[in-house]
Each structure stands twice: as structure tokens, then as C-alpha cells.
Amino acid sequence: MKLVHVFDAYCGWSYGFAPTLAELLRRHADLRVDVVSGGLFTGPRRVPIREFGNVQAANAKISELTGVSFGPGYARLIADGSFVMDSEAAARGVAALRQTAPDRIVDLAAALQHAFYVDGLSLSDPATYRAVADAAGLDSDSVVDAFAAPGPAAAAKADFTRAAGLGVNSFPTLLAVEGDRITPLAVGHATADRIDQRLHALTAAS
Template identity: 75%
Template structure:
């Protein structure tokens, strides 16, 4: 069995879920975690952030319910409402980071990606953001930037989006337990405590 974490780097609830996913990783170090980008802000939804009038209120609720903090640099980035959240670019970056790192670091890198945006106010469309993440993570930064900017990176993003659709994921974040014999079971959508996820894992193991 493995966990499949379908998130979007520009999804605030995914940012809020990151500490829970990290706790699950600590409790189950032998359980592989596959990270898939979901594609929340693509196509007609790739517009200036001012078009989403609920952002500030949603962020306050996310902070209250999960304890994550939205940094001052992030607040400055979105202050005039012109910033565009481009989930394809973020998915290309996530794919580039995955390519440069061992599979067991995928969840850690997804969290680093979201921290770069929501705390440090760095655009996930900027190659420099991925260089900085790679350097902090001890990865080959040149290779990460090259993979992010390569023409083939869009295919990697689209492959993630197709994978998410194939899993019938409709909201982010979604955490699934995937077993080759039994298919996929939903462990969490939006938010859940690590204890609740553990209960669901135990029920699956007992079934």
C-alpha cells in the first residue's frame, strides 16, 4: 500500500494540511507517499487573484483551523490583486523537484513549495523560486531549473492533472490509500487530523 497525496501548490487548504501530512510521514516512515499536482488554477481560472474575493477570509479560517501562518511577504505579493496563480507552472516545478530527489522526499518538497509562496511570497512561476528551494534541499539546483524551464515540463504537469482526474479527485487536498488489489480509499479531503487518518488506515489494514 502507498499514500497518494493530490494537492495544488496554490491551494491554501493544501498548505494547511502540510503539517498533518508530515506527521503521518513520521508515524509511518515505511509507507511511500506519491505527490500529485491537481491543477486548481488552470484555463479560465488562471486570472488575477483579485477575482477570488474570498482569499483573505479563507486564509484566516485556514490559519485558525490548522495553525499555519501566512507570511508578510505573501501578503505584500498579493496586496494589489494583480498576482496570477498559475497551477500549471507550479505543477511543472513540483515535477522538476520530484525528478531531482529521492521519492521519499516528495511530500517534504511539496511543503517547501507552498512555504515559498505562502510564507516567503515567492511566485511559483519564477525559476528562481525553484533554484532557492533546490539549494535549501541540497538538490542539484541547475538540474531543477533546467527541468522546470524545459518544453517537456508542460507534459509532466498535464500527466499529473490526468492522474488526479483518473483518481476521481474533486477537491484539494485529497489523501488516498492506494492498494493494487483494492484500489483507492479516501483518507482525507480538505482537512483531517493525523489521529483520524491513522484510524482510517487501521480500519483498512483490518478489512
Template identity: 70%
Template sequence: MKLVYVFDAYCGWSHGFSPTLREVASRHPGLPVEVVSGGLFTGSRRVPIREFGHVQGANAAIAELTGARFGEAYERLTADGSFVMDSEAAARGVAALRQVAPERAAELATALQDVFYVDRLSLSDPATYRKVAEDAGLDADAAVAAFESPEAQQAAEADFRRSAVLGVRGFPTLLAVDGDRVTPLAQGRATADEIDRQLTALGAR
């Protein structure tokens, strides 16, 4: 059995779910976590953030319900409104970090959300992946090279297809996958204890 975490790095609810994901992963160190980018802001949805008028209200709800932190720099970003969230670039970055340290994919995915939602670093900028890799004690040059490689684009597209095949309709979604059996554990938000109870019922350790 493994966990499959389908999220989008530019999704506020995914950011709110990060502490739960970290806690579940720490409680089940023997349970692999596959991280898949879902592709929330692609195609016609890749527009300036001002066109999503609900963002600030949604973030306030996320912070209240999950305790997620949204930094002052990020708040200035949303107030300006010109920033474009590009989930394809973010998915390339997730793939790059995953390539450098596959066993730490969940940790790095949550770190990536922190640098956007707290520090407002663009997930389209190679320097962002250098910082995340350096902060994690990883090979920063390798992370940047992976982000800029054609393979990262292919991996991002493969992630989007995998999300669709898994039937994911919203982010974040946490699944338990055991062979052909796919069990939803969380959609949107859940506590680590709630997920634990489901994993226990499935026989996970």
C-alpha cells in the same frame, strides 16, 4: 499500499494540510507517498488574485483551523491583487522537484507551499525552484533544468489527468491506494491521528 496526495501548490487549504502530511509521512516512513498536482488555477481560472475576492477571508479561516502561517510578504501580495496564480507552472515545478528527489516528494511539496505562502515567491519563477532545492540540499541546477524542460510540461499534464482519473473533486485529497482499491483518507483537512486510525484499519504500518 501507498499514499497518493493530490494537492495544488496554490491552494491555501493544501498549505494548511502540510503539517498533517509531514506528520503522517514521518509516522509511516515505509509507506511511499506519491504527490500529484491537481491543477486548480488553469485555463479561465488563471486570473489576477483580486478576482478571487474570498482569498483573505479563506486564509484567515485556514489559519484558525489548521494553524497555517501566512507571511507578511504574502499578505502584501494579496492586498495588491495583481499576482496571477498559474497552477500549470506550479505543477511543472512539483514535477521538477519530484524528478530530482522522488523519495522526498511530500517534503518538497510542502516546502514549495511555504515559499509562496510565507515568502511570496512566485511558483512560475525558476529561481524559486533553485531556492527550494538548495534549501533541501539538492542539485539546484538540475531542479531548474527539469523545471524548464518539455518533460515537466508533460508531467504536469499527466498529473492533471491522474487527478481526474482518481475522481478528486477538491484539494487537498489524501488517498490510500492498494492495487485497484482506492480509499479516501482526508479531504480538505484532517489530523494525523484521524488518518492513522484509517491506515490502521487498512492494515498499513
């Protein structure tokens, strides 16, 4: 069995889910996890953040349910409502980090979301990937070069296709995959304890 974590780096609920996923993997260190970008803000949804209504109220709800904090850098970035969340660029960045350190992608994806939601760094800016790579002890030149290369761009599009093929249209979604059997473990929000219960039930039924 492996897990497939379909998220979007610009999704607040995905940011809120990161500590839950980290806790789950602390309990189940043997589980393999594929991290797949879902493509939340692409095409006609790639618009200034002000067009999404009361973002602050939504973030307050995320904080209430998950315990994550939204930092002052993020507040400054979105203050005038003009910032555009581009999930294609973010997915390229995820793919570049995944290519560089595939075994660390869960932590790196969380670090990328921290860079946006706490530090207020744009996920379209190569400098953001340099900062994340440096903090993680990776070769930052390689990560930045990969961000602009054709491979991660193609990988981002493949992620979007894979997410759609899995029937995922809400982020985050955590799936258990075993052969042809795909079982949702969490959609949007769930505690590590609740996911654990679902995993145990799934294992018992096997």
C-alpha cells in the same frame, strides 16, 4: 499499500495540510507517497487573485483549523490583487523537484508552498525553484533547467489527468491505494489522528 496525495501548490488548504501529512509520515515511515498536482488554477481559473473574493478570510479559516501561518511576503505579493496563480507552472515545478529528488518530494512540495505562502515567491519564477533547491541541498541548476524542460511540462499534464482519473476534484485529497482499491483518507482537512484511525480500520479490514 501506498498513499496518493493530490494537492495543488497554490491551494491554501493544501498548504494547511502539509504539517498533517508530515506528522502522518513520521508515524508511518514505511508508507510510500505519490505526490500529484491537481491543477486548481488552470484555463479560465487562471485569473488575478482578486477575482476569488475574500482571500484573507479564507486564509484565516485555514490558519484557525490547521495552525499554519501566512507570511508578510505573501501578504505583499497579493496586496493589490493582481497576482495570478498559475497551477500549470507550479505543477511543472513540482515535477522538476520530483524528478530531481523523488524520495524527498513530500518535503519539497511543502517547501514550495512555504516559498509562496510565507516568503511570497511566485511559483512561475525559476528563481523560486533555485531558492528551494539550494535550501534543500539539491543541484539548483538541474532543477531550474528541468523547470523549463519538456519532461516536467508533460509530467504536469499527466498529473492533472491522473488526478481527474482518480475522481479528485477537491484539494488536498489523500488516498490509500492497494491494488484496484482506492480509499479516501482525507479531503480538505483532517487531523493525523483521524487519518491514523482510517488507516488502522483499512488495515484491519484487509
